[in-house]
């Protein structure tokens with residue numbers, strides 16, 4: 236990879252393509268998994284959350300690598316995402332955290348996906364299918380202990396356990412809940428969620444259930460709340476190196492490396508005079524003779540338009556401010572102070588080059604959001620290229 240960073244003038248690895256791409260560093264992904272696992276503990280199981288195309292990083296390639304590294308389970312949002320993994324050769328168990336929609340039970344089962352179940356209606360329709368085909372179906376029950384989103388209400392755990400004892404087609408193999416504020420150490424909700432979950436587990440055991448999996452923790456839970464590291468943890472953001480804004484600040488944390496970089500190349504350079512403007516609505520007016528580089532990436536690629544006149548890109552290891560409006564396909568940057576800048580130069584939008592770095596967390600902070608939205612927002616027009624695939 237180092238060589239490609241300094242290779243500023245050669246063509247894109249696929250010279251027939253527009254030179255804008257996202258580099259996915261699977262070595263960093265593997266590093267992050269092992270780094271978190273050493274920190275959190277080896278005695279538990281690890282579910283890698285690869286929903287939303289692995290937070291924009293490419294679900295299948297990330298999942299294949301994580302499977303090779305020994306991850307126990309995968310978590311997706313939808314049946315469609317689970318089917319993609321199965322068709323791509325993922326053999327480990329896959330939890331569909333958003334559940335099966337009514338018409339998807341058969342396809343879910345045909346692909347050996349495990350549903351999260353959070354309503355009695357879901358439970359009974361899966362039970363019905365199990366009875367039809369004469370089998371028992373593994374499900375994980377999701378309880379709402381304070382998130383206020385998906386899940387059976389924790390107060391009803393006793394009643395729900397009683398109802399489920401009647402559904403002989405279901406094997407309740409997991410109980411799960413999800414934290415609302417595990418990144419905030421001042422907030423006492425996490426502690427209450429853990430207590431509520433422990434009570435749920437007790438009630439289910441009293442009714443004779445023996446679930447194999449009890450899981451609460453997301454990334455900030457696993458790293459910052461040791462009490463939530465029960466049988467399994469469900470990790471998303473930390474695997475992709477996005478700890479900066481989803482882990483509590485100032486705590487001891489595992490070392491993480493960013494997995495996604497977004498790069499492009501200078502397509503055109505021009506010098507404009509004092510008083511000339513750049514881009515739609517003339518939001519930038521030059522106060523000196525200014526060298527403008529046009530870069531083929533825009534808001535359709537996921538470069539958010541709110542970065543107009545505030546964001547930066549890196550050229551030859553130096554920061555180049557975004558000037559004028561970001562448009563659908565193009566962005567203009569000021570390279571006046573980078574005199575060697577040339578057409579074809581590598582432009583780093585997210586990532587590092589020669590000691591300068593812009594990470595997804597920096598961009599998120601600028602925009603008042605979190606890094607997940609930035610990496611998820613990089614659109615399909617930007618090809619995901621595994622680092623080794625284009626190493627010159």
Ligand SMILES: *Cc1c(COP(=O)(O)O)cnc(C)c1O
Pocket residue numbers: 284286332413452453454455469470471472473481
């Ligand atoms: C997305 C998700 C996770 C992963 O959260 P991170 O903060 O990215 O680790 C875990 N559990 C559930 C239910 C989720 O929806």
